[in-house]
Amino acid sequence: MQKRDRNPKQQSTLRRQLLKGLMLLPAAVMLGNVQLASAEVNTTGLAVTDDTVKVGILHSITGTMAISETGSVQAEKLAIDQINAMGGVLGRQIEYIQEDGASDWPTFAEKSKKLLVNDKVAAVFGCWTSASRKAVLPVFEQYNGMLYYPTFYEGLEQSPNVIYTGQEATQQILAGLDWVMENKGAENFYLLGSDYIWPRTSNKIARKHIEKNGLKVVGEEYYPLGHTQFNSVINKIKLKKPDVVFISVVGGSNVAFYKQLKAAGIEMGKEKPLFLTISVTEDEILGIGGENIDGIYASMKYFQSLDNENNAGFVDAFKEKYGEDIVIGDVTQAAYLGPWLWKAAVEKAGSFDIDKVRAASAEIELTSAPEGYVKVHPNHHLWSKTRIGQAQTDGQYKVVYETSELIEPNPFPEGYQ
Amino acid sequence: MFADYSSSELLAIFAMQGFAGLSLFSIFVLMALGLAIIFGQMGVINMAHGEFMILGAYMTYLTSNLFEALMPGLYGAYFIVAMVVAFVSAGALGALVEWAMIRRLYHRPLDTLLATWGLSLILQQCYRSIFGAREVGVSLPDWLMGSVAVTDMIEIPINGLFVMVLTLLIAAGVYYLMYRSNWGGQVRAVVQNRPMAGAVGINTGKVDRMTFALGCGIAGVAGSAFTMIGSTGPTSGQLYIVDTFLVVVFGGAASLLGTIASAFTISQAQSTMEFFLSGSMAKVLTLLVVVGILMLRPQGLFSLKIRR
């Protein structure tokens, strides 16, 4: 009963871009090499034939989280299409089996088990919320699967069965805070988030960092997920007059918060206070409306407007597949990295076996990533740069700052726990 | 906590906080009026109420796009048109649903809950298939943006004022319809004694359909207005449904005045507590207080005390 889409045939333009070398990988030289026998590359009974290899895509495409996860599904499918157009992985075309997590954590656990046990997929690209990742983690560890997890998240985790392609909290937060402290002279901070683990952990790290620098947190607040009334907290912000409001509100609440902020007469572009978010990507701005949010800053590793050749090719390919109006956020890009990182690891290992792929994963490099060069740390997170973008009325971010070095992922930060 | 602030600052904050409470109040009333008619008058538990609201929101989005494409000169007026479109489309869908489904279930009110739950799943998936899983951004005409500066400190959001005026108008309209018009008399007659109403020549089926359609239409207008302050996505309607039901039940379902009084109480409680506590705790406390009072006074705030 499962869905086995063969992916649509690639258009010639895509191939042209690929020929331009935008998606070149170190391992791409394998292309056209002698085909290895299935018995050699798959000793553990994964769903690998002489021509195909099966992978899973596990995101919510129904329920409340579908709003956020749609972009990740699109990016993963695009990456798979592109890899197939280049000849696949170890000469095998990737076939994906898509499952719906339905925004429900037990369903995620059930579907991940189905993918690993019944479908014997070689890798799973999926999950978005921390809760869904926590729900599937024991399944992946028990049945030894490989999960590529795209979202920026709170850290405090390092599983041998997960590659975290998004940033962990310290990578994303510290650079952003340092930037406002150094460049904007910020002294008082107001922390605001949705009520669950990621905002709470993020704010904990932010608070420690702010206080370490001898500065002050004047307020810290959490609202239930899906909350739609923010007038009271806006009044509190007006009263406390912080220099920076640090925001990790997620989902539909974002729309309500920024629209009400705008309506309350706060000009975000005036930077009094300055709004710094770690949760609003271009995807969210689509729902908020660019005119309601222009002037805020976001601290992330990727913006659609990043000016480099890799990203230009990625954005073109994405728009060609999904339409001119589509936007690409941080997580979408991180999701796009998943299949490429897996391909690189498989080719380095010369095998689809999970253990070999895992062993090969550390120190994998991608020079072709839209965000620029990335490298897998032995702790399974990515080295990455953090950028500060300022939201514009057209719904895009203008990159105003970029860390000069790649930041080392540090999921268990000393002194921030 | 107020020691650090000057008295003028405090005054301004209290004024704005009062306004925040009032605007929350008008939002609650707007959410609850449609349901108060459907649930309070007809006894139908419409779990798809939120989806009817979002239908209104999507209609507003479509109208806005249409105006932008066809008559950009009149863009400022689109919002008014959009509300009419929202009312008509949600009302029409309501009438259709009543005809296809609800009318078979009047003698089984709890079953309407299950059937409308199924309906809400279908509507959500429709929105997702038609408009995409992502939220859509509804842009506002310029005259609805920004705020009126009363003093240096006090700024009143224009869209908040707009929602308040709209709420007043709709509440007055509903009051007139239900209590002053001939049709309202028929509705109340059907609610009180269906066979007798039928016997004196009221077409009860038609009255039911119009009542349900009216309730859904008001939900549509509410959804249209909420594009100014909230998100528009396939599942956004779910955010409102619990609050809405609580407001109606707390007010004493059969009484429109009760609905308004309960919306006022809950909104003031919530907005005051939100100011002094953290948001999550304020929400929990508000709900707890409401449930506590409902346990002591199950018939709601305003209701004739008749024991069954």
Add this chain to the structure above:
Amino acid sequence: MNALKNNLFKRQDLINYGLLAILLVLILPLTLDIFRLNLVGKYLSYAFVAVGLVLCWGYGGILSLGQGVFFGIGGYAMAMFLKLEASSPEATAIQSTPGIPDFMDWNQLTALPWFWEPFHSLGFTTLAILFVAPLFAFIVAVAMFKRRVGGVYFAIITQAIAAILTILIIGQQGYTGGVNGITDLRTLMGWDIRTDSAKYILYFFCVAMLFACLLLAHLVLKSKLGRLLVAIRDREDRVRFSGYDVSSFKIFVFCFAAMLSAIGGAMFTLQVGFMSPTLVGIVPSIEMVIFCALGGRLSIIGAVYGALLVNAAKTTMSEAFPELWLFAMGALFIGVVLAFPNGLAGLYQTLLQKVKERRAAAAAQKTPATPAIAPRNATSDPEPAQGIGVPSQS
């Protein structure tokens, strides 16, 4: 003994239970692999709730939209015990405070909160699963039923309680695991519950518990209490005028349903390996009512089939059409409510009835001398409830 048996279980009852037992104990384990069987076990844990709902909704006329609360209480109690076992100081040595659950460590708790302490003991945990939910239900029920809150009002108040509890659990994440829930449960008294063999054992344990609960529910329904419940549902005031204290019967049946739900929650945690607030809130609570409605609100066995079928449909449809399955689910709910108000069990009853009528007719034709005896309804199910949700003040 035999007489008692005949009185309690009519022949048709025995056949029905037998069929269910054959399905759950023989057919499913023999035909499904352990992954699917484990899923069936998960569905069965919802069946406990559905059986409870048959009692309190179908028979008592009390619709609760907050059964998820009790399911959650049972599930969390079990999860707390398992989590403590999984967080031995050795297993959690990398934490800043070893020996407490990982999520507490992430939230800077440095000691186990007091209300977690007793969950080191399996005995206490079992008692908590069995009695905390009924106790909570008792408090709610006394407040409501003594004041004669009923029908729709009760439904919406229980819904609000489910909303409150969800927000509380999510908000107090240092103590509850927050929105992630309590995850990564490993062993029960040193026995690894994640292995395939453990899953088989847990499945059969779950089936056994389910039959024990069905038996209990059956006894309740066949006793005088069951008949009173039906009477209360249909004509509450007449029962009251006859001198019965209506509210205490309602309180009892609500507490009983709560206990069944809590057992179901504990079964869920054991078989699925975690517990999260998504199982406590409004959506799962309504879904559980739907299992019950689809199976037939007047049949405890029907409720089990309802839970199995809806969930199986959900799983297969979402695997086959991940982007469209909600349409099918929605249509299923509407169709069942409109076409089969008494659910599958009602359909089954009508079929049985028809078969019997035909047999009786055939018999009557053979011996025209004796008048055909009107076929007796095998399980003597009452007529469907009508107008059970009229607001209490009307």
